[in-house]
Amino acid sequence: MILFVLGGTYASEEAITNLTTVAEHYLSGRYTLEIVDVRNEPFRAIREGALIVPTLIVNTRKGNRKVVGDLSDSGAILKALGLSMSEQRSHSEQTGEGRDAGD
Amino acid sequence: MNDRTEVQPPRALVKLPTGIPGFDEISDGGLPAGRTSLIIGGPGTGKTVFALQTLINGARDAGEPGIFLAFEETCEEIRSNASGFAWDIAALERDGKLFFIDAQISLDTLRSGQFDLQGMLETLEAKIKEMGARRIVLDSLDVLLELFADQEVGKQELRRLRLWLNRLGVSGILTARIEAIERGGDLAYPFLLFIADFILLLHYRVTDRVALREMRILKYRGSGFEQNEFPFAIGADGMEVGSFGTAKLDFPVSNEKVSSGIARLDAMLIGGYLRGSSILVTGAPGTAKTTLAGAFAQAAGRRKERTLYIAFDESPNEIIRNLASVRIRLDPLLETGVLQMHGLQSGARSSEENLIRIKSLVEGYEPRCMVIDPLSALVHAGGRLTGLAVAQRLLSLAKRRGITLLITSLMEEADPALEVSKIRVSTVADTWIHLTYMPSGGERNRALTIVKARGIGHSNQVRELVLSDSGVTLSDVYTARGQVLMGALRAEREAEDRNEQERLRAETKQRRRELQAAEAQVASRLKALEFELEIRRSEAERRLEDERLVLERELEARRAALERLEQEERLRQTLARERVAALRAIRHADVEAQTKSSTDQERR
Numbered sequence: 001m002i003l004f005v006l007g008g009t010y011a012s013e014e015a016i017t018n019l020t021t022v023a024e025h026y027l028s029g030r031y032t033l034e035i036v037d038v039r040n041e042p043f044r045a046i047r048e049g050a051l052i053v054p055t056l057i058v059n060t061r062k063g064n065r066k067v068v069g070d071l072s073d074s075g076a077i078l079k080a081l082g083l084s085m086s087e088q089r090s091h092s093e094q095t096g097e098g099r100d101a102g103d
Numbered sequence: 104m105n106d107r108t109e110v111q112p113p114r115a116l117v118k119l120p121t122g123i124p125g126f127d128e129i130s131d132g133g134l135p136a137g138r139t140s141l142i143i144g145g146p147g148t149g150k151t152v153f154a155l156q157t158l159i160n161g162a163r164d165a166g167e168p169g170i171f172l173a174f175e176e177t178c179e180e181i182r183s184n185a186s187g188f189a190w191d192i193a194a195l196e197r198d199g200k201l202f203f204i205d206a207q208i209s210l211d212t213l214r215s216g217q218f219d220l221q222g223m224l225e226t227l228e229a230k231i232k233e234m235g236a237r238r239i240v241l242d243s244l245d246v247l248l249e250l251f252a253d254q255e256v257g258k259q260e261l262r263r264l265r266l267w268l269n270r271l272g273v274s275g276i277l278t279a280r281i282e283a284i285e286r287g288g289d290l291a292y293p294f295l296l297f298i299a300d301f302i303l304l305l306h307y308r309v310t311d312r313v314a315l316r317e318m319r320i321l322k323y324r325g326s327g328f329e330q331n332e333f334p335f336a337i338g339a340d341g342m343e344v345g346s347f348g349t350a351k352l353d354f355p356v357s358n359e360k361v362s363s364g365i366a367r368l369d370a371m372l373i374g375g376y377l378r379g380s381s382i383l384v385t386g387a388p389g390t391a392k393t394t395l396a397g398a399f400a401q402a403a404g405r406r407k408e409r410t411l412y413i414a415f416d417e418s419p420n421e422i423i424r425n426l427a428s429v430r431i432r433l434d435p436l437l438e439t440g441v442l443q444m445h446g447l448q449s450g451a452r453s454s455e456e457n458l459i460r461i462k463s464l465v466e467g468y469e470p471r472c473m474v475i476d477p478l479s480a481l482v483h484a485g486g487r488l489t490g491l492a493v494a495q496r497l498l499s500l501a502k503r504r505g506i507t508l509l510i511t512s513l514m515e516e517a518d519p520a521l522e523v524s525k526i527r528v529s530t531v532a533d534t535w536i537h538l539t540y541m542p543s544g545g546e547r548n549r550a551l552t553i554v555k556a557r558g559i560g561h562s563n564q565v566r567e568l569v570l571s572d573s574g575v576t577l578s579d580v581y582t583a584r585g586q587v588l589m590g591a592l593r594a595e596r597e598a599e600d601r602n603e604q605e606r607l608r609a610e611t612k613q614r615r616r617e618l619q620a621a622e623a624q625v626a627s628r629l630k631a632l633e634f635e636l637e638i639r640r641s642e643a644e645r646r647l648e649d650e651r652l653v654l655e656r657e658l659e660a661r662r663a664a665l666e667r668l669e670q671e672e673r674l675r676q677t678l679a680r681e682r683v684a685a686l687r688a689i690r691h692a693d694v695e696a697q698t699k700s701s702t703d704q705e706r707r
Binding site: 012043052071 | 205208211212215216217218219221225228229230250
């Protein structure tokens, strides 16, 4: 997962917090997260098509999924990760098959 | 970012030329530089083309690199759509003058909570500074605005965008979709109208199954602009706006005549058409408009003048074949390249689009003479008013380049005056030739009238246009009891006339012979008289001579007689003197004798 942020802005700070909370809760370590500050790497944001900040790009086997916004709606994150809330809950109770959200 | 400076210090308005033909004229110089321009229109009205063309023209011609931010389509889609135009996008991209950013927000992009444009603007600013961009397109804005849950937020972010553009001095061209005009033409985000410095509305109407594109400037902060609707077309070179009327009328003028290809028509026009003028040939179907056009093209080609023949709704090959039947041969001219023929379809495209194709053909070939056959197909393609406008543009296109333009136009009415209000092209054309069918004596014949010919003294007479396998010519027509006679009636009349003339000729011959005979007679009499005169004269002379001789002799005789008389006189005088002397002597002797005797007596 790559999260494009703009350092020092409310929405970006929120996004980082919200994402790590959700990811830790559902994927507990079985993911990689890179946080890119577009101020430092603007051309990377352009390359990746992450113009709206914050943007979360999730690389799945089926392709990329994008989520824009401060990620205050965790349902959208889970959808991007290819998981539904109920599904994931049962998964995490067992061993967890959240492989969809690989690196 | 300096969001707080809502009030900008007044800056002189600088115009940003778009390079879109016609648009910079109606907007009095282009878009506002360093400000926010909004292009609104329904789907497929050409918003992206307008924006992209402005960007490309700036990058290529104005030294202003540009960024295209694609929200709605992928960059690949835009490149592929643009490849239909004669723009070398790849070269501009390679040279770093044009940059596409894929900002597509796909359908499966999820939205989660709040965000703002600050990050995007910082990213863009880095790119703008890197490539020195002066223009940026956001296509389309509503895709971006849809992401904002709250319109208020969208409005605020848009204001941020505007201030950001202002601060950087970069010209922003934003597109926004509206409902089709027929469905109310509502803008999804009405606040856009208040935020933009410039608003251009594009729309698209279908009349008679032909698309008609029009644009109108709704708003231009701090600048004058043309408020009317202007037709525009999207052709091979992109968008072109029909901004005739604002262009200046300073065409080169010529007094040179060019042949119409028909000798007798040239004679009617005192030498032919004027070089660089426009000639309108009107008439009902089958009145040989194309023949006139073909004759003109052939004559031009034979003068080695590049000629462009644009045929609507008829293939060039058909035209060539049909003209060959009246001895107009265009194929040899096509082979040498002095003539180009193009067939266009009028139905599928709007007038403007066809005009643009014609323009690019003209620019590519640079002809001296041009034929549009028929113009009516072009004019009627997109509604009448626009058609006239297109025709005017066509004429001025030709005039500006000094091209002698012959256009044909379908006109059903027999009386051209009735049609004047319908196709007002005739008011713009310099020379107007009208062809009609005149039914008489059970057949239809073609009649040609020169309705007007600016700058040329011309014959007002109606002539019959005669087409035959030996060529095209005009024939004098017979007027009998106010009716123009043609065809069989004319032939009949001609035969009658021929007989009459034959009779007259014979009569004249006879009369001449008689006169000649009379003349000879008189001449011989004259000769006789002269001879007689001569004789009489010589006789008289002889008589006179005789008389003179007689008189002379008489004179001589008299002179001799006179002389004799004088001699006698002299003799008489001499004798008289002698007698006097003798008498004196006698008397002397007498005296002496007396004296002697007396003396003797005395002595005695």
